[in-house]
Amino acid sequence: WERPDVRPFRQRLLVVANRLPVSAVRRGEESWSLEISAGGLVSALLGVKEFEARWIGWAGVNVPDEAGQRALTKALAEKRCIPVFLDEDIVHQYYNGYCNNILWPLFHYLGLPQEDRLATTRSFQSQFAAYKKANQMFASVVNEHYEEGDVVWCHDYHLMFLPKCLKEYNSKMKVGWFLHTPFPSSEIHRTLPSRSDLLRAVLAADLIGFHTYDYARHFVSACTRILGLEGTPEGVEDQGRLTRVAAFPIGIDSDRFIRALDVPQVQEHIRDLKERFSGRKVMLGVDRLDMIKGIPQKILAFEKFLEENLTWRDKVVLLQIAVPTRTDVPEYQKLTSQVHEIVGRINGRFGTLTAVPIHHLDRSLDFHALCALYAVTDVALVTSLRDGMNLVSYEFVACQDAKKGVLILSEFAGAAQSLGAGAILVNPWNITEVAASIGQALNMSSEEREKRHWHNFVHVTNHNAQEWAETFVSELNDTVVEAQLRIRQ
Numbered sequence: 001w002e003r004p005d006v007r008p009f010r011q012r013l014l015v016v017a018n019r020l021p022v023s024a025v026r027r028g029e030e031s032w033s034l035e036i037s038a039g040g041l042v043s044a045l046l047g048v049k050e051f052e053a054r055w056i057g058w059a060g061v062n063v064p065d066e067a068g069q070r071a072l073t074k075a076l077a078e079k080r081c082i083p084v085f086l087d088e089d090i091v092h093q094y095y096n097g098y099c100n101n102i103l104w105p106l107f108h109y110l111g112l113p114q115e116d117r118l119a120t121t122r123s124f125q126s127q128f129a130a131y132k133k134a135n136q137m138f139a140s141v142v143n144e145h146y147e148e149g150d151v152v153w154c155h156d157y158h159l160m161f162l163p164k165c166l167k168e169y170n171s172k173m174k175v176g177w178f179l180h181t182p183f184p185s186s187e188i189h190r191t192l193p194s195r196s197d198l199l200r201a202v203l204a205a206d207l208i209g210f211h212t213y214d215y216a217r218h219f220v221s222a223c224t225r226i227l228g229l230e231g232t233p234e235g236v237e238d239q240g241r242l243t244r245v246a247a248f249p250i251g252i253d254s255d256r257f258i259r260a261l262d263v264p265q266v267q268e269h270i271r272d273l274k275e276r277f278s279g280r281k282v283m284l285g286v287d288r289l290d291m292i293k294g295i296p297q298k299i300l301a302f303e304k305f306l307e308e309n310l311t312w313r314d315k316v317v318l319l320q321i322a323v324p325t326r327t328d329v330p331e332y333q334k335l336t337s338q339v340h341e342i343v344g345r346i347n348g349r350f351g352t353l354t355a356v357p358i359h360h361l362d363r364s365l366d367f368h369a370l371c372a373l374y375a376v377t378d379v380a381l382v383t384s385l386r387d388g389m390n391l392v393s394y395e396f397v398a399c400q401d402a403k404k405g406v407l408i409l410s411e412f413a414g415a416a417q418s419l420g421a422g423a424i425l426v427n428p429w430n431i432t433e434v435a436a437s438i439g440q441a442l443n444m445s446s447e448e449r450e451k452r453h454w455h456n457f458v459h460v461t462n463h464n465a466q467e468w469a470e471t472f473v474s475e476l477n478d479t480v481v482e483a484q485l486r487i488r489q
């Protein structure tokens with residue numbers, strides 16, 4: 001007698017994102033090594049047990065030869081990943097150009113690049129054409145691997161055309177799209193030359209998700225004002241077809257951070273850091289080196305605090321960890337030099353022969369080192385000028401159950417809506433206000449710190465990444481069923 005195979009049915013989930021969650025390095029003509037690159041989205045979806053998830057995306061490398069493509073496809077299959085191969089010109093125009101030079105700054109209220117302000121400029125048009133072409137290439141790979149009943153979940157501003165391309169292949173595909181950045185006010189979105197095409201393309205999805213209710217509202221306003229469609233409490237309606245629009249605030253895998261604090265290697269890091277900075281309060285910034293993160297503004301606020309608080313000068317240190325990204329883009333290179341210049345000036349001004357007030361690192365830290373840093377921090381400074389959510393603030397809170405440090409958080413980060421009651425909220429553009437909030441945080445009583453921390457800790461541990469993914473996918477399943485019922489009625 002053999003036990004029947006009674007494994008529960010697990011729905012297949014095709015996660016489509018610009019980048020796969022692995023980095024590929026070529027070792028030989030037909031050999032590749034792969035490394036999982038952890039990030040918010042990866043840890044969110046790795047923890048989801050209910051679905052059988054497969055990833056579709058660009059592997060981040062140019063592979064012009066067929067033998068190399070075949071070998072990489074095979075290696076990736078073991079990690080449940082499916083590559084989309086993009087050539088260098090497409091990557092340049094679609095990824096560096098349209099995604100990172102146009103949509104990313106626009107969605108963070110930094111405007112369009114000057115030379116692209118006219119809809120007719122050649123570079124804008126060719127970048128938009130490459131964007132559509134790249135989205136079409138993603139769609140073709142999705143379509144090749146799609147099986148009836150699958151759920152297709154498209155991610156982020158790189159793939160706004162994808163829902164339309166997918167529905168053209170198969171109008172019955174269940175398609176959801178989630179934006180990880182803010183969606184700006186419709187007045188900002190209006191300035192984009194391809195504003196209507198993008199909105200119409202993404203509206204082909206069955207469900208559209210944002211981190212906050214405000215972003216969802218901005219999106220619905222853009223559809224009503226720019227396309228003249230009808231906004232309803234459920235979403236946007238176009239000739240009887242409803243696209244559901246809602247907020248799905250992301251979370252982190254908080255248990256992973258909490259568990260890490262007991263790992264001997266992390267404990268050792270914590271001991272080292274405590275010894276190194278004994279007698280000083282530790283302030284921490286962890287960001288990708290991007291203009292939206294407000295790193296220069298944060299450092300200038302710290303300078304102002306030191307200027308105005310003589311007694312704190314040798315009693316506090318700011319550790320700023322900034323991972324370089326998009327290093328081939330001139331604006332990012334300029335930002336790096338600007339940050340170095342400010343840090344150098346402040347350390348020259350307030351440093352002594354034995355200690356400097358700012359330690360700045362231009363690199364990524366491994367997970368254990370990051371957890372140890374979060375755990376020894378007294379005050380975390382998250383001063384993004386705009387940020388879809390900001391997971392660093394969540395990670396800090398998860399690692400602070402022993403210390404109960406203070407979070408200073410930008411009111412322009414999506415996280416301000418969930419952690420606002422526990423954090424000190426600031427306008428990152430107001431350097432005087434941020435400097436004052438540093439003083440408030442450093443002098444806060446332990447009772448108040450405990451109260452504020454508890455508020456945030458409960459939120460971060462109760463709204464985790466898995467719940468976020470499960471809620472989105474089940475809402476997508478329900479939305480499609482409801483739409484079918486409406487059609488039958």
Ligand code: ADQ
Nearest residue numbers: 040180286287288321323363364365387388389390391392
């Ligand atoms: P990001 O802009 O990358 O994400 P964030 O949400 O803060 O911003 O996530 C950054 C991740 O990178 C965190 O998990 C953090 O630990 C890690 N990280 C940052 N600096 C690091 C360093 N020096 N070393 C190691 N790790 C580092 C985008 C949006 C956000 C949104 C997320 C998820 O811009 O607003 O919250 O997607 O939707």
